[in-house]
Ligand SMILES: [Fe+2]
């Protein structure tokens with residue numbers, strides 16, 4: 137969970153100062169801020185359970201690409217605003233369903249973080265859903281852009297519902313609610329779900345990330361790795 | 369600083385109306401959007417508020433460039449929140465300018481085609497993490513000195529925008545100073561970064577208050593209108609006086625061999641920045657000027673389809689509501 141929010145938060149912060157309007161810059165920064173906040177909670181908990189004295193900063197800044205267990209979806213480049221918002225919408229929809237289940241988990245700490253996060257993510261999903269609808273339904277040009285964004289990203293959806301040994305819950309069970317929200321939204325957005333259900337995998341297991349992740353980490357980790365003695 | 373080179377516009381007006389207007393300002397009255405105002409007052413304010421708004425928006429770029437490289441998750445969150453505040457400042461100010469009858473889109477186009485400027489400081493590059501400290505400490509610090517008096521400016525919407533903005537700027541300054549404390553107490557490389565950032569940004573910070581009073585021929589009218597409250601040199605002196613002890617506390621040296629405490633005037637003597645460099649920067653020849661405007665141009669052009677689509681969608685929704693009624 138923490139790797140997903142970290143990598144996506146990092147991606148979103150690339151937009152700072154470059155969005156289509158200051159309102160969008162503010163909103164993207166706000167979502168990135170929530171995701172970085174959630175990252176600290178998840179990775180601190182992970183470090184704590186690991187018991188080797190690593191905190192969220194150690195886990196964020198001093199792990200290698202193959203140690204990261206984030207979904208391939210979140211490491212995909214921002215490309216244009218349409219791709220960024222489509223990626224956000226697909227992630228938020230999955231994220232919210234995941235947090236809903238984790239909010240009832242037997243582990244008290246997991247439950248706490250999930251409950252806190254789902255309040256924020258409810259807002260993220262409402263916002264990205266509205267934008268996907270507005271841009272899909274807006275002009276001919278914007279509809280084309282959003283359709284191509286969906287086509288580009290749909291092959292990263294399937295991985296979100298694979299369950300492996302590290303998962304706390306059965307991911308496949310989330311798919312029906314995800315699909316329901318997806319088709320209701322695409323319908324309003326006048327967009328069509330791609331026919332092929334093919335999907336890429338290897339992100340959440342860490343076995344085969346895309347080429348993009350190591351670039352993200354090279355940028356993000358540059359200071360702590362170059363000056364390991366320094367405190368900031 | 370956002371009014372570094374604002375010329376006040378004098379135009380012909382009915383002398384009776386002008387006198388009554390000046391009397392209101394002298395009485396400390398606030399001018400509101402629906403009130404009568406001289407055309408020159410309106411034009412000067414549009415330029416000043418517009419350029420201030422552009423400075424907030426362009427000012428996101430040097431710091432935005434470091435968010436992805438912030439050295440800890442906490443620093444990343446603080447910097448994200450700060451840059452988000454700056455975009456918010458831009459929005460308040462565009463709204464204040466809009467009350468004077470100019471749209472945000474018009475102002476943006478004037479920024480992009482070079483008719484309007486932004487603060488010269490943001491035409492300098494942010495090269496190391498220490499720049500995030502110096503930007504908060506000196507640049508937000510200078511912004512506060514400029515903006516606190518503007519909370520009493522004669523134009524109501526501008527004064528109110530300043531009140532909201534000033535609260536956040538003092539927060540930014542403290543965060544910047546906190547970064548500096550960590551840097552000067554850190555490794556040799558961190559200390560080097562801190563001193564280097566101060567060396568590069570000291571004179572550009574002094575430029576933020578605009579050219580010397582003797583050369584600032586247009587200030588007088590703006591001061592009568594209470595669009596400008598203090599003179600450039602007055603604010604610059606105040607800035608130097610408050611910053612020198614802070615630099616001493618940090619153990620950093622200000623790159624000025626003429627910097628000395630003057631007992632008689634109870635102030636520091638200091639060297640002026642290179643004013644020819646300042647005028648070059650205003651002409652668009654700052655080290656990062658082209659990068660800044662290019663980035664804003666790209667954001668504007670690449671975002672056009674998004675803005676158009678949102679308007680089209682909103683119109684369709686309104687039509688549907690009307691049809692249903
Ligand atoms: Fe600001």
Ligand SMILES: [Fe+2]
Nearest residue numbers: 454508537540
């Ligand atoms: Fe600020």
